[in-house]
Amino acid sequence: MITGFGIRDSLNGIVNTQYQxxxxxxxxxxxxxxxxxxxxxxxxxxxxxxxxxxxxxxxxxxxxxxxxxxxxxxxxxxxxxxxxxxxxxxxxxxxxxxxxxxxxxxxxxxxxxxxxxxxxxxxxxxxxxxxxxxxxxxxxxxxxxxxxxxxxxxxxxxxxxxxxxxxxxxxxxxxxxxxxxxxxxxxxxxxxxxxxxxxxxxxxxDDAKATINHILAGLNHLVLIIIGAASLLAFVVLFTLTNINVSERIRELSTIKVLGFYPMEVVMYVYRETFILSLAGVLAGFVGGSWLHNYIMQTLPPETAMADMTLLWTNFTTSGVMTLLFSMIVMAIMAYKIQRVDMLGALKSVD
Known part of the structure; x- marks a missing residue:
């Protein structure tokens, strides 16, 4: 996501920087x-x-x-x-x-x-x-x-x-x-x-300006696809890993519920790990996204053009907030799933 947002801002900033x-x-x-x-x-x-x-x-x-x-x-x-x-x-x-x-x-x-x-x-x-x-x-x-x-x-x-x-x-x-x-x-x-x-x-x-704008119009659609695909991938990975974690620990969660833990305590018992891993992933994404953006911006422009290599702070903020938002949506879904767990059935099941 950082790379996608960075490509968009780097390319769109060329015209303003060049001709203003x-x-x-x-x-x-x-x-x-x-x-x-x-x-x-x-x-x-x-x-x-x-x-x-x-x-x-x-x-x-x-x-x-x-x-x-x-x-x-x-x-x-x-x-x-x-x-x-x-x-x-x-x-x-x-x-x-x-x-x-x-x-x-x-x-x-x-x-x-x-x-x-x-x-x-x-x-x-x-x-x-x-x-x-x-x-x-x-x-x-x-x-x-x-x-x-x-x-x-x-x-x-x-x-x-x-x-x-x-x-x-x-x-x-x-x-x-x-x-x-x-x-x-x-x-x-x-x-x-x-x-x-x-x-x-x-x-x-403005002859060159019109040419650049025409190229950017097509690249903007590609950037939107990159951002959309990255967002969907982040959501799917978070949901899949959290769902597997809950499914594998269903008896453990049932035991905690039987012992009288509050519903939010039960959810956070599992989700705390996911949140910490998500936060670590965001920080790692800052480094990886910056490197990938720099590499693409060096290789993407033609021989007669170059792009602004600067990443805006909004690129990092938006990407991080979106990832944490996906994580919170997954938490809400998992909270609903945990609340509907058949505690007796899960405890009587054979591992």
Whole structure:
């Protein structure tokens, strides 16, 4: 049950964490840097005059690839080089996934996302080999690893880009954060940009969000099945073991009843063992459920995504309370059975 509840919360928390706490931009409008200067100026002017834009900045955007050691497929990476690193945190929050400290773009290297670092077995100070669309390969030094749950990204400032690629960045995109962040408004702004002559494409942040939500919708049904099956198993095990215990000790219970013990004392004579074992099982489940949740969350997400590994305290509380509730239901059933025991018949029976 802990694993089931944990999977649900870990997966459902991806979207909120990714697109509220990390990604703040809504659209990256990419234009052709080789188009005529007039068309480029028209694009920039139109992007600057869009209605409903809260913040905007100019960046260099390129889709590059990297093949981690031991993997067959290339991993697509969105490389982003802001023209000005000042206030870039308005668009993307870069922070250390372990400490939570904010990361800043520097001249010492680039910042990559945690999933890419994990796949490539890289740490701060190592170098990542990336390949551009024209086939050229470059090595980029890792200055920081940032928290990110969907997609691979690579961030660096203009000075380090010049150092690593031996050329100046030709800024070809406008990164926009909108006041109205609804899907309808994002589509409207994207259509306005793509109609311009110099436009190449418009990358919407909610494209990945829609894909994740579609995947989660199917996984939520699976999680409900896991929780339901685990709950049913817990109830069946408790009932079966307690029923066997009562059946095997029926003469002992009859003797106690004949001696004048109160009904609740008779029930607790048997049930005390079940309750202690249930409590021990809950504590053991906390450890086992945490380990299983961690294992599944490492293996379940695809190569381009990762899940939040945190277990909420409500996962432990809900699972423990449900198990103890099942135990109390079993106690009520067994109390009814013990009260209906034929004491004389049980005492006269032959073992």
């Amino acid at each position: 706490n990390i990604i703040h931009y809504d659209v990256i409008g990419i234009f052709n840097s080789h188009a005529s200067q007039t068309k480029q100026n028209d694009y920039k002017k139109a992007a600057n005059n869009l209605s409903g834009v809260k913040h905007e900045t100019t960046v260099y955007y390129e889709s590059v690839t990297s093949r981690p050691k031991g993997m067959i497929n290339n991993q697509n990476i969105s490389m982003i080089v802001p023209k000005s690193a000042h206030n870039f945190d308005k668009f993307v929050t870069l922070k250390n996934p372990d400490t939570g400290n904010t990361l800043k773009l520097s001249d010492k290297g680039a910042i990559i996302t945690r999933k890419m670092a994990t796949l490539s077995h890289l740490k701060v100070g190592d170098k990542l080999t990336i390949k551009e669309t024209n086939g050229e390969k470059h090595q980029v030094k890792i200055a920081g690893i940032t928290e990110m749950y969907a997609g691979h990204s690579l961030y660096m400032n203009a000075n380090y880009y010049h150092k690593a690629f031996d050329k100046r960045a030709t800024y070809n995109a406008k990164m926009l954060m909108l006041k109205d962040r609804s899907s309808k408004n994002i589509d409207r702004v994207s259509r306005q940009l793509t109609r311009l002559d110099a436009s190449v494409t418009a990358v919407q942040s």
